Each structure stands twice: as structure tokens, then as C-alpha cells.
Amino acid sequence: MRTIQQTFARLKSEQRGALMPYLMVGYPELHSLEEYALALQDAGADLFEIGVPFSDPLADGATIQRASEVALQNGVNVGFAIASVATLRKQGVHVPLVMMGYYNPFLQYGLARFAQDAAAAGVSGVIVPDLPPEEAGPFQQVLKLQGIDFIMFLAPTTPDARIKQIVSVASGFVYCVSLTGVTGARSELWDGLAGFIQRARSFTDLPLVVGFGISTPNHVRTVAQCADGAIVASALINIIDKTPAGERTTKLVEYMQSLRPNI
Amino acid sequence: MTNHTERPGMFGPYGGSYIPETLAPSVAHLIAAYAAVKDDKSFWDELAALQASFIGRPTALTHAKRLTAQCGGAQIYLKREDLAHTGAHKINNALGQGLLAKRMGKKRIIAETGAGQHGVATASVCALLGMECVVYMGVDDIERQKPNVFRMRLMGAEVRGVTSGSRTLKDAINEAMRDWVSNPDSYYLLGSALGPHPYPTMVRDFQSIIGCEAHYQIIAAAGRLPDLIIACVGGGSNSIGMFHSFLEYPGIKMRGVEAGGRSITLGNHAARFEGGSKGVLQGSYTYILQNSDGQISSTHSISAGLDYAAIGPEHAMLHDQGRVSYVSIDDEQALDGFQALSKLEGIIPALESAHAIADAMRVAPTMAPDQIILVNLSGRGDKDIFSVADVLGVSL
Numbered sequence: 001m002r003t004i005q006q007t008f009a010r011l012k013s014e015q016r017g018a019l020m021p022y023l024m025v026g027y028p029e030l031h032s033l034e035e036y037a038l039a040l041q042d043a044g045a046d047l048f049e050i051g052v053p054f055s056d057p058l059a060d061g062a063t064i065q066r067a068s069e070v071a072l073q074n075g076v077n078v079g080f081a082i083a084s085v086a087t088l089r090k091q092g093v094h095v096p097l098v099m100m101g102y103y104n105p106f107l108q109y110g111l112a113r114f115a116q117d118a119a120a121a122g123v124s125g126v127i128v129p130d131l132p133p134e135e136a137g138p139f140q141q142v143l144k145l146q147g148i149d150f151i152m153f154l155a156p157t158t159p160d161a162r163i164k165q166i167v168s169v170a171s172g173f174v175y176c177v178s179l180t181g182v183t184g185a186r187s188e189l190w191d192g193l194a195g196f197i198q199r200a201r202s203f204t205d206l207p208l209v210v211g212f213g214i215s216t217p218n219h220v221r222t223v224a225q226c227a228d229g230a231i232v233a234s235a236l237i238n239i240i241d242k243t244p245a246g247e248r249t250t251k252l253v254e255y256m257q258s259l260r261p262n263i
Numbered sequence: 264m265t266n267h268t269e270r271p272g273m274f275g276p277y278g279g280s281y282i283p284e285t286l287a288p289s290v291a292h293l294i295a296a297y298a299a300v301k302d303d304k305s306f307w308d309e310l311a312a313l314q315a316s317f318i319g320r321p322t323a324l325t326h327a328k329r330l331t332a333q334c335g336g337a338q339i340y341l342k343r344e345d346l347a348h349t350g351a352h353k354i355n356n357a358l359g360q361g362l363l364a365k366r367m368g369k370k371r372i373i374a375e376t377g378a379g380q381h382g383v384a385t386a387s388v389c390a391l392l393g394m395e396c397v398v399y400m401g402v403d404d405i406e407r408q409k410p411n412v413f414r415m416r417l418m419g420a421e422v423r424g425v426t427s428g429s430r431t432l433k434d435a436i437n438e439a440m441r442d443w444v445s446n447p448d449s450y451y452l453l454g455s456a457l458g459p460h461p462y463p464t465m466v467r468d469f470q471s472i473i474g475c476e477a478h479y480q481i482i483a484a485a486g487r488l489p490d491l492i493i494a495c496v497g498g499g500s501n502s503i504g505m506f507h508s509f510l511e512y513p514g515i516k517m518r519g520v521e522a523g524g525r526s527i528t529l530g531n532h533a534a535r536f537e538g539g540s541k542g543v544l545q546g547s548y549t550y551i552l553q554n555s556d557g558q559i560s561s562t563h564s565i566s567a568g569l570d571y572a573a574i575g576p577e578h579a580m581l582h583d584q585g586r587v588s589y590v591s592i593d594d595e596q597a598l599d600g601f602q603a604l605s606k607l608e609g610i611i612p613a614l615e616s617a618h619a620i621a622d623a624m625r626v627a628p629t630m631a632p633d634q635i636i637l638v639n640l641s642g643r644g645d646k647d648i649f650s651v652a653d654v655l656g657v658s659l
């Protein structure tokens with residue numbers, strides 16, 4: 001099992017960017033994650049973002065909202081997500097696994113208990129879209145004790161002074177939101193992206209990973225020119241949705257392979 | 264950052280600002296803009312002039328004599344927010360924030376609405392001030408508050424139906440937040456004392472005109488302060504606006520009335536204190552209705568304005584301090600209150616306010632005739648006649 005830091009150091013030495021697919025636990029079926037992850041790792045995933053569903057995902061667009069509803073109906077909770085990570089580790093998934101979810105389910109599970117169980121299962125980092133640095137202290141502290149990175153966000157709207165403050169407490173990598181909006185596949189990338197990433201770069205040496213709206217090989221190539229990695233989320237869910245059950249793993253792998261040479 | 268009580272926007276351990284990073288600068292900007300007008304006399308003068316000429320303030324205080332006689336106990340007085348322009352207290356906040364938005368140079372206003380009263384108030388203020396207005400409303404609420412949807416559209420607002428989740432107020436707030444995340448230059452005119460800092464404080468400040476007026480009005484009418492104050496609690500704005508100027512009088516008891524719905528089992532009510540627990544929803548740490556996994560539970564109330572899974576963070580603090588008692592009134596009791604006030608006083612209350620009336624009817628008989636109950640009649644019931652007729656089996 002490699003840490004986030006080791007992963008980016010190795011990618012840097014190989015002069016490659018990170019490709020980071022997002023898979024939601026329990027979507028479309030309760031155990032789908034366990035079917036897809038290893039194959040996607042073999043197809044070139046450098047890290048995974050593992051989505052934990054929430055009933056009220058207010059930073060997410062229609063695709064992830066709907067996936068969250070299905071995953072919750074399938075019975076996913078934080079405990080199940082942790083257990084899924086443990087299963088992936090047993091299967092041989094060794095790349096960093098970063099759990100992404102809204103704050104309340106973690107809070108109800110118990111922050112310290114989560115940090116312990118997540119570390120034991122092999123979680124490498126945690127991303128919480130509704131937990132800005134002003135509120136993140138308690139969670140960040142217990143995660144740090146267990147060696148789990150708390151991943152911070154930067155948005156195009158984040159002013160310089162705030163970027164400075166955020167990167168000073170960030171670890172692992174920095175999640176750069178590629179646009180001013182919610183998640184969801186878009187046909188075009190924002191044309192201010194390179195400028196935004198450059199602005200962030202001037203304040204930190206941490207890896208900058210871009211997410212939100214990335215869906216095509218072209219997008220990935222553009223991101224690779226300015227940043228250290230790309231997160232692909234809604235586009236994967238869209239592939240799952242339009243593919244018959246038996247062929248999903250194959251289609252996801254093909255898609256990953258189409259992105260891989262571009263980063 | 265660890266000492267909760269030191270931070271602005273905290274009410275004891277409650278409140279805070281749990282928002283996506285994209286919104287952090289917009290929220291910081293709003294905090295600064297509100298701080299700037301707080302000490303700007305010209306802002307409050309402009310607001311006071313419009314409160315008089317546009318809202319019709321001060322709203323009346325009415326001694327509900329026949330209701331009092333029927334209950335046989337404490338004297339019941341009604342603070343008549345139903346007489347405010349657009350029919351509810353919501354306009355107090357919409358006008359205050361609308362003026363603030365105008366000063367910030369905003370051109371586009373986003374709002375959510377449950378019962379439609381906040382949407383109507385916001386649409387009205389946007390027409391008055393010449394701003395674009397987009398209102399999110401759950402499709403279930405659109406169905407049960409049809410008259411208000413039409414009123415919003417008449418005043419030029421765009422009403423967008425929300426089909427996600429439980430299709431009520433909570434989901435309308437999610438969708439309004441998503442719009443704000445996508446359009447951070449727009450102004451989000453949140454309709455209750457909830458959400459991230461500075462909304463709980465700012466909305467309370469704009470609603471506290473209710474209690475300020477009631478304070479001098481009850482002294483003029485009854486010669487003294489009330490023994491008990493009652494208000495219904497959805498997100499918590501009419502209640503906190505009424506309670507606030509009386510909190511410093513320890514002798515005055517207060518009751519916040521939540522929606523008991525069909526029964527106090529998860530999914531059938533909106534009584535956050537009776538049936539909920541602490542957690543984070545839509546920007547603040549407070550009491551919420553959730554399952555053991557931290558997923559937000561669905562809620563039910565006959566009144567759309569009380570049908571919400573979280574309560575404003577200041578109420579969470581007042582609850583823990585024991586300063587305010589929070590009780591619930593179920594759908595049936597609210598309907599009784601609705602009909603009693605209509606028949607006995609010639610005032611048709613909003614179904615939300617009917618919860619406060621029903622609680623007053625419940626406690627008045629336990630008090631002496633020389634005691635006073637002040638009830639905040641937060642809105643009028645015109646919007647509810649279709650759904651009440653439905654429940655009563657009357658076709659209109």
C-alpha cells in the first residue's frame with residue numbers, strides 16, 4: 001500500500017500525472033466497487049476517490065445526486081464503506097484510496113472511531129466537500145493521528161490570501177475545483193483553468209489535482225499540462241448507467257485506457 | 264478555532280459555516296457587507312421607511328377575546344404578522360436582505376421557499392427594488408401551496424420546481440445552494456434563521472422588529488409584559504424574531520412549537536428536539552432529523568413551512584439552556600387551531616401559525632385569567648384554504 005505522498009513522488013519521477021477515478025460505494029449494486037476497482041487499477045488508475053453517499057449532497061450535480069440515492073437504497077453507510085475499502089485492499093488494490101463524503105455521516109459514525117477504523121481498513125485520505133478549513137479542525141486532528149490525509153479544496157473563487165492559508169494546513173494533495181459550480185460532466189473545460197492552477201501553484205508545492213466536469217481524453221490532456229492529476233467522476237457514472245450490467249467493467253476499463261495516455 | 268463561544272456565528276456549540284469552498288468567498292463578502300450596514304444609520308432609516316410604507320408596519324396587536332373566553336384561562340394576545348404585506352413575517356427578512364443585496368450591487372436574487380411565503384415576499388421585494396428573482400420550491404410544496412406559486416409568478420419571479428429528495432423545503436435549499444455555488448455573484452436570500460453564518464444572526468436581526476413592536480404594544484394594551492410567549496418554529500425565524508427582545512426577562516416563559524405531523528416517529532413529523540439529534544445540515548451544526556447513519560430523514564407536516572429537518576442554531580442553544588421550551592402540535596391539533604381562530608376571531612391563520620394557536624389553546628386553561636399569553640400569528644391562511652378544504656372533504 002502506497003501513501004498519497006509516495007504516489008505523487010513516483011509519478012513525478014516518471015513525469016506522469018495522476019489519473020483518479022471516482023467510484024461510489026454501493027453503486028449501482030451494493031458490491032459493484034469490488035468488481036470495478038482492481039480492473040481499473042490495472043487499467044492505470046493511480047489513486048481512487050471512493051464516494052460515500054449522503055442524502056443531501058449540495059455540492060453535487062444531478063448525476064452524483066442520483067447515484068447517492070441508489071447507493072443509500074442499496075443500504076450503504078459509513079461502516080459499509082470502510083469494510084469495502086478493506087475488501088479492496090485484500091483484493092490487491094494498493095493505490096491510495098481517498099474517501100469522499102459529506103460531513104454528517106462521518107460525524108455520526110464518530111470522528112475518532114472513523115479515523116481508527118478507516119486507517120485499519122487502508123483509507124489514505126478523506127475529502128469532505130462541506131467542511132471548509134474553518135470547521136475542519138476536529139476531523140483533521142483525529143485523521144492526522146492515524147496518518148490519514150485531510151484533503152483541502154481550492155476553488156476558482158478562492159482569493160490569494162485564502163489559498164495561502166489553506167495550503168499551509170493541507171496535506172496529501174490539493175483538490176482544485178475546475179469550475180465555479182457543482183459536479184457533473186461538462187462538454188468544455190473552463191478556459192480560466194490554467195490561470196487558476198498557476199495561481200495556486202505559486203503558493204504551494206503540494207500536488208494539485210483537478211476535479212469537476214472532466215470527462216474526455218482532451219480534458220485530461222489539458223489538465224495534465226497545468227496540474228498534477230485529474231479526477232473523473234460523473235463521466236464514469238454515466239458510463240455505468242448506459243452499459244448493460246455484464247459489460248460495465250469492460251467499458252470502464254476501455255474508458256480509463258482512453259484517458260491514460262493523455263496524462 | 265477550538266473555542267466555539269469566541270467565534271462569530273456560533274450559538275454555544277451550534278451554528279458555524281459548513282459550506283463548499285466555492286462559496287467561502289461569497290459568504291465572507293456577505294459577512295463584511297452586513298457588518299458594514301449594521302452601523303450605517305442610513306441603511307436602517309431606509310429600511311424603517313419601507314417597513315412603514317411598503318410592509319405596513321407596525322402590525323397590530325389583537326386581544327383575542329372570544330378565543331380567550333372559550334379557553335377559559337390566560338388572556339391571549341396575537342401579534343398580527345398576518346397583516347404584513349404579502350401575508351406573513353417573511354417580508355421583514357426579505358426586505359432587509361433585499362436592501363442589503365441592492366447595496367452590494369447584486370442584480371440576481373436566489374431564494375428557496377417551503378410554504379411559498381418567503382418566495383412571495385422575496386418576489387415582491389425584487390419587484391420593488393428591480394432585481395431578477397429565481398425561487399426554488401419542492402414540487403410537493405408547489406402542489407399544496409398553489410396560490411403562492413401564482414403570486415410569485417405574477418410579481419415576475421421565476422419559480423423552479425425541485426424534484427430531488429423529499430421534494431420539500433430541504434431540497435429547495437439544496438437546489439438554491441447549488442445555484443449559488445454555480446453563480447457566486449448572485450445573492451442568496453435565505454428565508455429563515457438557519458444555514459451558514461451570517462444568516463442565522465442576520466435573519467434574526469431583521470425579524471426582531473416583531474418582538475420590538477410587540478414589546479411596547481403589549482405594555483400599551485395590557486399595562487405589562489406577557490407571562491408566556493408562543494411561536495411556531497420551522498427554520499426558526501418568526502419565533503426568534505419574537506423571542507429576541509424578551510429573552511432578557513427571565514420571568515417570561517417561552518414556547519417554540521414544532522410540527523408533530525402524524526406522529527413522533529421518524530419520517531412522520533418535524534419535531535427536531537423531540538425526535539432529532541445533533542448534526543450538520545445545510546451549513547450549520549444544530550438539531551436535525553436523521554437516521555443512525557447520519558442520513559437526513561424525510562419529514563412530514565400538514566404545514567409546508569414547518570416541514571423541515573433542521574432547526575436554526577440559536578434555537579438549539581436556547582433549548583439546551585432551558586430558556587425556551589420546545590413542544591409539538593400534530594396535524595389534527597393544528598387543524599383545530601386553524602378552525603377555532605377562524606370562527607372565533609374572524610382571522611384565518613396560516614397552518615404554520617395554527618400550530619402556535621393550538622398550543623395557546625392547550626396551555627391557556629392551565630393559567631390564571633390575569634395572566635397573559637402573547638402568540639405570534641406569523642401569517643395568514645389564504646394560501647392554505649385549498650389544502651385545508653381537501654382535508655375537510657370540501658371541494659372548492
Ligand SMILES: Cc1ncc(COP(=O)(O)O)c(C=O)c1O
Nearest residue numbers: 380497498499500501568615642
Ligand atoms: C406563515 C409562516 N409561519 C411560519 C413559518 C416557518 O418559518 P420560520 O420558523 O422561519 O418562521 C413559515 C414558513 O414558510 C410561514 O410561512
